[in-house]
Amino acid sequence: MNSSNEKKRIVIKIGSSSLTSRLGEISRRKLERLVDDLVKLKDEGHEIVLVSSGAVAAGYRKLGCLERPTSLPEKQAAASIGQGLLMEAYSERFLSHGYTASQILITRSDFSDRNRYNNARNTINVLLERGIVPIVNENDTVTIKRLKFGDNDTLSAKVAGLVEADQLIILSDIDGLYDADPRKNPEAQLMDKVSEITPEIEDAAGEPGSAVGTGGMRSKIDAAKIAMSSGIPTFLGRADSADIIYQAVHKSAKGTYFESDDESLNLDDKKHWIAFNSGPEGDIIITDEAKSEIADQEKNLLPDGIYYVNGHFKKGAVVRIIDLDKNEIGLGVTNYSSSELKKIKGHKGEEITKIINVTAKEAINKNDLVCHDHIPMPIG
Numbered sequence: 001m002n003s004s005n006e007k008k009r010i011v012i013k014i015g016s017s018s019l020t021s022r023l024g025e026i027s028r029r030k031l032e033r034l035v036d037d038l039v040k041l042k043d044e045g046h047e048i049v050l051v052s053s054g055a056v057a058a059g060y061r062k063l064g065c066l067e068r069p070t071s072l073p074e075k076q077a078a079a080s081i082g083q084g085l086l087m088e089a090y091s092e093r094f095l096s097h098g099y100t101a102s103q104i105l106i107t108r109s110d111f112s113d114r115n116r117y118n119n120a121r122n123t124i125n126v127l128l129e130r131g132i133v134p135i136v137n138e139n140d141t142v143t144i145k146r147l148k149f150g151d152n153d154t155l156s157a158k159v160a161g162l163v164e165a166d167q168l169i170i171l172s173d174i175d176g177l178y179d180a181d182p183r184k185n186p187e188a189q190l191m192d193k194v195s196e197i198t199p200e201i202e203d204a205a206g207e208p209g210s211a212v213g214t215g216g217m218r219s220k221i222d223a224a225k226i227a228m229s230s231g232i233p234t235f236l237g238r239a240d241s242a243d244i245i246y247q248a249v250h251k252s253a254k255g256t257y258f259e260s261d262d263e264s265l266n267l268d269d270k271k272h273w274i275a276f277n278s279g280p281e282g283d284i285i286i287t288d289e290a291k292s293e294i295a296d297q298e299k300n301l302l303p304d305g306i307y308y309v310n311g312h313f314k315k316g317a318v319v320r321i322i323d324l325d326k327n328e329i330g331l332g333v334t335n336y337s338s339s340e341l342k343k344i345k346g347h348k349g350e351e352i353t354k355i356i357n358v359t360a361k362e363a364i365n366k367n368d369l370v371c372h373d374h375i376p377m378p379i380g
């Protein structure tokens with residue numbers, strides 16, 4: 001969906017702190033107010049995808065904990081109780097306005113597997129076409145620490161990329177991004193527009209403000225960065241401000257609007273997936289000549305530009321591209337398996353055919369390759 005006809009596809013992220021009472025439990029009043037705000041967008045014909053935290057907050061007391069648990073198994077157990085309660089509350093309120101909600105639980109590995117990624121997108125597209133409101137959360141009970149999103153900010157940016165949203169709205173307990181952590185610096189100023197995330201902006205971000213929040217401002221900035229890199233404008237504002245979601249879509253809300261003017265950041269779907277979701281399975285170390293060809297001139301990476309191959313991977317895997325100084329310069333989808341590349345590295349055309357008996361082609365096509373110099377994606 002694009003913005004020209006003003007019917008937008010909008011992803012809204014609601015954090016734990018925006019849904020809970022002072023005791024850390026889900027506040028029905030807060031939840032219902034937010035749903036009523038979202039419904040105004042539905043009534044205008046917009047498509048909405050809600051990314052909602054709150055499962056742990058909704059479940060930990062029924063698990064017998066007096067406070068929000070800190071150990072992973074207890075958080076997972078609390079989420080398994082709370083997720084159903086959370087969905088029940090959302091479903092009831094949406095239904096009272098005539099809208100149906102659906103639950104989508106997702107993990108980081110669902111994003112790194114291209115088939116599962118496409119399946120998730122197809123499912124959400126069907127739901128949106130039928131007027132349903134998909135409500136997404138991390139599948140807390142099955143994710144291990146190493147593979148957890150942990151905070152839902154990054155998850156919401158990835159969901160925005162997945163569904164090719166026109167806008168991402170992140171709601172928190174603060175009215176936007178300040179130029180310093182406002183708890184430590186009372187002089188901190190609200191930034192109402194950010195067109196580039198500079199190192200100074202990243203340094204301004206402090207830890208979570210509430211006992212229930214996980215990500216803090218750092219993960220909200222990371223989320224804005226991911227969304228902006230896909231050309232998706234992002235708004236950050238205060239959840240308890242009246243009609244905030246509706247006003248954010250109509251650009252009249254108080255808060256921070258992250259919007260890049262750089263059209264080149266608007267990656268196509270495959271490059272977006274390679275840059276932000278894929279899990280690299282090995283390394284290709286390349287020569288200086290090959291580095292300047294792919295990084296400066298955006299050309300294909302040819303087998304004769306490969307110096308060394310690390311790891312075991314199949315044809316079609318995503319690999320890190322490393323220079324001779326051991327710097328990661330990008331990511332790409334390989335046309336050869338690691339064992340083939342180990343044999344043909346440093347060779348050209350017909351030599352390749354002789355060595356592995358297949359018609360030679362590029363090791364990584366330029367359409368399947370993203371360089372860190374061009375796209376500010378996470379490294380490592």
Ligand SMILES: Nc1ncnc2c1ncn2[C@@H]1O[C@H](COP(=O)(O)OP(=O)(O)O)[C@@H](O)[C@H]1O
Pocket residue numbers: 014015016017018171172173174176177178179180181182183204205206207208209210212213214215216217
């Ligand atoms: N530069 C900053 N600008 C705004 N808030 C900041 C900044 N640095 C740290 N914070 C803190 O981040 C908190 C929001 O993050 P968090 O508690 O994780 O909320 P949520 O549950 O909504 O994700 C704010 O309440 C604020 O105290």
Ligand SMILES: N[C@@H](CCC(=O)OP(=O)(O)O)C(=O)O
Pocket residue numbers: 014015016017052053054055056057079137138140150151152153212213214215216
């Ligand atoms: N998936 C977890 C949420 C993690 C979390 O607390 O996120 P956030 O409130 O966005 O910092 C839950 O539903 O409780």
